[in-house]
Amino acid sequence: MGRSNAHLRKVFVKVHLYVGWVFGFVLSIAGLTGSLIVFWQPIDAALNPELLAPEGACTEAEYRSVDDLDTAVRAKMPLNGRLVSLNFPEHERPLLSAWYWIPTHGADWDDIYTLFVKPCSGEVTGSRLWNSQQRPWGGPLMSALIQLHTSLWLNEGSVLIGNHLLSFGSVLLLISILIGYYLWWPNQGTWRLAFMIRRGARGKRLNYELHKVVGVYAGGFLVLSLFTAIHLYEPWAQIIDQGVNVLSPVTDLDAAPPASRPTSDVIPISAKRAVEIGVVTLPGSRPTGIEFPADEHGVYLVTLDTGTVWKSQVSIDQYSGAVVRIQGPQRASMGDHVLGWLFPLHTGQAFGLPGRILICVVGLIPSVLYVTGILVWLGSRRRR
Template sequence: MKNFSLTLHLWTGLVFGTILVVLGLTGSALSWMHELDVLFNPGLLHVAAPRGMRTGDPFRSDPALIESVGDALVRDSRYGKPNTLELPLRAGDVFVASYRVPPGRANAPWVQSVTRQVMIDPSTLRVTGERNWGEFGMSRPLLMPTLFHIHRYMVAGETGKVIIAVTGVALVLMVLTGLMLWWPRMIGSAIWNAVTIRHGGSWPRFSFQLHRAGGFFAAPVLLVSALSGIYFNMPEWVTAAVNVISPVTPNPKLMNQSIGPGEGASVAGAVIAAQAKFPDGRISRVSFPARSGQPFEIRVRQPAELRQGPGATRISIDSGDANVLRVIDPERARGGDKFLSWLFPLHTGEAFGLGGRIFMCLFGLLPLAFFVTGLVIWVKLRRKKLFGM
């Protein structure tokens, strides 16, 4: 059994190791995605704080301001009604309006989808600039989006999502087979030897001990990272498994329940209805109806949520009469829903605040260390096999 586990562990690492290294290094950078994006693009993503506020103060967009931004975009022939509008988190941040760009090359599964982002100053409603989110490039506006799409899709669209999900499955296999290979005899000296690292003047031995002990301690975080990575790209794979243990609430697409065509409810009305459900929450994103008969979706972050930034609370608002159609509340979720809502903040480390983000940033370097030490071990095993050393 151990020989089979060793073979599976080695070859899975050789096949998927390079992808895992790329995911780890890009993940380290993405731990500070917003901060780095603003640092590289101050003219695009940073503006003067509103009067009476200091840069960095918490910022809450009132319904009238949100509607004013939407109206300004609709009146401008260059933009029109956006698909989504992300709200400023702090004073000095901008509104970000997103527009879907028609897919090119017959919507091939390996083509990365592109979203046009337009940035708006909350105080003046002036457009500060725009960029194409999803377009590959190393320029300052495209650098962080490119790192994100490498990490999430390998910049390969739907095909990339499958590759990353399969890589997540491979990582689960590597962790499980690695634990089987690590498992010592249940005596004190053997256990101590399996969790300590000593150089002893031999680099191959040091690499083996670092790989073995480091893998043991990293196993829980690696499993969470693998499982969450699979879920983000192929949610049905994980949801089906979780649903066997604890029910997961289905969230089908909704349509308006109000009578009559068109969108009788204003953006401000939808925001007011959502805010009434969560008075202490911060509205972070508004998704506009893509076509007639569809509702608004309002994203909210509640104060106690694990997920930072935009939060994970979603309220669907009838675009005809501004009635609430559905609420997805991670704070009141149970069982499988609760487990799935934890995956993103655990994946990024933000569930544990600044310390968690720092930890995950450093943790992203481990796949490179495991790949290098694994190669040293593999080369040594090959030499023994070929030359009887």
């Protein structure tokens, strides 16, 4: 039995080492960029004061109507642009943000642009390229960091190399962290020492102690961060959703996307009317954004803040104004709540400012583990 355990331990050491070597650097990049983009909107505003300066003496009661702001946006958009969504003003971004797409010449994808409007005056402060897959680093700094965090700048059209590298790498790193706990697991009577850096540790020993202790204390946070990140990518999102659905039914998991019923003699409702329907559907809610129908079968998608961790979405038929689907915590199953919490946990928004600060710190941990892990390995090679 002892030989079997010793052999298993050697195998686990090699797996932990090689996975860390190959994917630890990738996770370090994702972690460092994640620490920055936790507060991307305030940083973006500080870097672009002319474009994102707030409108003075402007209260929510004085905002122009959604239709007026919609008109202001479309008047400044290029003719070949397609308006995708409006994000309404919030604390960290007191301007209306409009997102529109422009076809990329010679490619099968669109470039993404943003345009900003002062909500009380309706004045457009300007627009900018946000993301181009041909040049993922070509947009503003925070956009470039977000693309580096989510795709490593390696995606091109439907070839999602960065997505696959991050998602499969995250799965392997999650396993590696669990293996790390197995390798760390102390013998009886040594638990106190297992949670602390030994006094007088220096050089190679200090590197090992740092790797061990940082990994023990931060490993749980990294597992949570990796798991919530994995859910952002396919095929893992579908696997996790179906797994949760087995334990608690997930609403509309396998349902067809909501759709409008085209009516030739009916004019589509306005964006303002769609927002009003969304608010009436969920009384006491505050609208935070609206997505426009992509085609004649598309629906308005109104996002609303109901004071809970994850936001609600109301899908509305663009012709009749009928509510096609409601997604949100108000009518959620336990499975819905589990899935709804994943992204707020990943960003730290689930626990407000303290949660975001915690995620900012956690993002630094992979680099510490990667560097100390390499130093431990180099030290062991020198001893040989």
